[in-house]
Amino acid sequence: MSRAGALRVEQAGPLALLQDAGRFGVRHLGMTQGGPMDWYAAGWANALLGNAQAAPVLEITIGGLSLVAETSTTLSLTGADLGATVNGQPLTPWQRFELHPGDRLAFDLPRAGMRAYLGIPGGWQGETSLGSVACVTREGLGGHKGGGRPLESGDRLAFPQQEPGHVPAETHVPNAQRMDYQQPARLELIPGGQAARFDGYSLYQAFNHQWTVDTRTDRMGIRLTGPELVCRHTAMISEGIPAGAVQVPADGQPICLMNDRQTIGGYPRLGTLTPLARARLAQCPAGHPVHLRACGTGSAQREWRHLFFLWPHQ
C-alpha cells in the first residue's frame, strides 16, 4: 500500500532541482546527461534510506530553501552543510531524520560545500522525460513538475509514502566516508584527449600549480583559473565529450565539463576527471584551491567500485 505525501515549498531559494541518475541513450540526439553534480553524496542520500541508487533526490545548490512537511516522513540529508535547521534547530548533513506535519526544514547559506542532497523513501515524484526525471532547465526536460522547471515557492514536492522498507541500520554516514569540503580539492585526472599536444611546460604547470575555482560555474561546467596552458592543437573538429572532461579554450584556462555539458565540443582536452574528482569539484565554491593529479584508468575504476561497496546494501 502506498499513498502520497508531500512537502510544501515555502521559499524556493536560488536553485533546487530534482535529479536521478541522469538521462541516457539520447546524447547522440543532442540531449545532455543531467543527474546529481555530486553523485557520491546523492548516492549516500539514497543508501541511508535503502533506496535504489538512481532514486530521485533533491539537489539544493547554495541554500535559501525552506520546506514545510504536510505528512510525517523519514528523510536523508547529505553533501554540503548549507546551515540546515528543523524548526530552528541545527541539522547536520550525512544523516537520516524525521519530519512531522508542520515541521519546517530550512537551508541558510553554504558553510562547507555547495550542494546538499535531500532524499526520501522511494524517491521524489517527478515527470519522466526520455526515461529520466533529471531536471535540465536548458532543455526543458524532467523536474518535479516537468518542463525542466526548478522548485518554485508554493510548489508541492510529492513522494510515494511507502511502508518501511529495508532501511539500513546506519542512521549516519560514517565519518570516514564523509567528504571534507574545507580542504583544498585534490582531483585525479586521467590524461587523454589532446594531452600530448600541450607544450611540456603547460603540462608541468597543469599538475604542479595550484588552481582556483572561478566564479563562472554552473551545472554545465566549472572553470579554473591559474597559469595559462598552451596547446598546439587549436583547430579542432568537434567530438563527443565525456563527463569530467577538462577542456582548455584559447585563453588557456581549463573548464571541467559536468553533468549538463554540451554533448559535443571542439576545444582540446587534457583528460578526464575521475568520478570521485567530479563529485569533489561539484562542492567547491568560487575561490577554492584545486590541485590536479594524473592517474591511470585501472586504478580509478577500482577506486570507484570500492566506494559502492562501502554503501549499506539492501
Place this chain on the structure above:
Amino acid sequence: MMTPQVENAGIDAWVVRFSNRIDPANRNWITAFCRDCRAVLGDALVEMVPSYTTVLVQYDPWQLTDTVSRRLLESVLERLEPSSEDTGGRLIKLPVWYDVSVGPELSLIAERNGWSPQRVAAAHAATQYQVFALGFVPGFAFMGLVDPALATPRLATPRQQVPRGSIAIAERQTSAYPQVTPGGWNLIGRTPLTLFDATREPMTVLEPGDRVRFMPISRQRFIELGGDPTPVAEATP
C-alpha cells in the same frame, strides 16, 4: 583513411578516432562502427556519440573493465567493413521555403556571388548532405558539406532569437534550428517540419549518419504544412 585510434576518455569511455579531417567518407566507417559496437557491447553500452571524425563510446564499468572494453572495441575495428552509400543510413527529405523574408542572408550570399537569391536556393538544394552529428540544442543537426560558393562565416553578432525551423549556413556546414534559440548562423529559408519533439517517437527528424536533401517549396505549401511565415524580425547585423 588512417588506422582508427582508441583514446582514453575516463573510467567508462573511449573516443574512437577514424580520421583527422572532415570527410564525407568518414560516415561509412562511423555508421558501420556504431552498428557493430551496439551488437558487441550489448547492454554494457551506455551511450554512443558519433561526431565528424570520432565516436565517443561510454560503457558500464560494472560489466566491463577498461582493458576488456578496449579489447572489444579493437576487435570491432579489426573486422570493420565500411557501409556503402546506398545501405548506410536513411535518406531524409526536408521541405524548405527559401525566401529572403525568412532567410535574410539569402541576399548576402547572392550578392557576394553576383547571383539571384533563387540561384543560391537552387545550389543549396542541389547537394545531398550528411548528418555528421547532433548537438548544440536537442535535434540540431550539423550537416555538410555545402557548395564552397555558399560557405559563409558566422554572423559577427549572433541573433538573440533565431526562429524555429530556420535553415542556416555556417562555413561549409548547414543546419535547421529545431527551436527558438540565440544563434549566429546565416539564415536562408525555413522548414515547416517539427525537428524535435521529446514526446514523439522518434524524437528527432534527423539522426547522425542520415543523408539529407532539401526540397524547395512555395510559401503556400509551407503554410499548408503548418509553417509559420512570420519574417525574421531583426535586420541583418
